[in-house]
Amino acid sequence: MKALVVEDDEILRSTLTEILCIEGFEVIAAESVGRALKALSRELSVVVTDYHLPDRSGFEIVRAAQALGVPTVLVTGEAAREDIAQAVNLGARFVLVKPFCRRELVRLIREAATERCTLWRAKQLAKRLVLFDALVNGHFNAIDLDRLNAK
Secondary structure, eight states: OEEEEEOSSHHHHHHHHHHHHHTTOEEEEESSHHHHHHHOOTTOSEEEEESBOSSSBTHHHHHHHHHHTOOEEEEESOOOHHHHHHHHHHTOSEEEESSOOHHHHHHHHHHHHHHHHHHHHHHHHHHHHHHHHHHHHTOGGGOOHHHHHHO
16 A cells, blocks of 8 residues: 655654554655645555645645545644534545544554555446446447546
C-alpha cells in the first residue's frame, strides 16, 4: 500500500513516515500543499494531511484526493466543530485531533486504505463481469474499453 504524508513540521512528518513504513506502507512525504498536489495520484491507498500548512489549507488536498477517489485522514491541532464538519463534507474519511496516539493513527489509516483497496477490487471484479457477459452474449464489439478502464 502507498501513502502520501503531508505535514510541514519536519519532526512530525518524519515520525509519521517512519510509523507508516514500519506498518508496511510505501510513503511519499511532502511539506506543502503545492508539493502534495504534485505527488497526488490514483495509485495512493491513503493520504494523511495536516490542516494548517504554510502555503494553503489541507482542505485543498482533501478535495483533490476525493476527486481521485483516494481516502484522506486529516490531522489537526484544532478541534473546532466547523472545521471538522467542513473536512468531512469535502471528503475526509477521518479527522484526527492532535495529540493522538500511534495506535489510533495506524487504525484509522489502515481502515481508510483497506476501504480503498476493497473498492478497487470491487471495480476490477465489475469490469471482469462486464467483459465476461459481453464475451458470453456476443456483445464484445459494443463495449467501450477506454470508458471501462477509466472507471
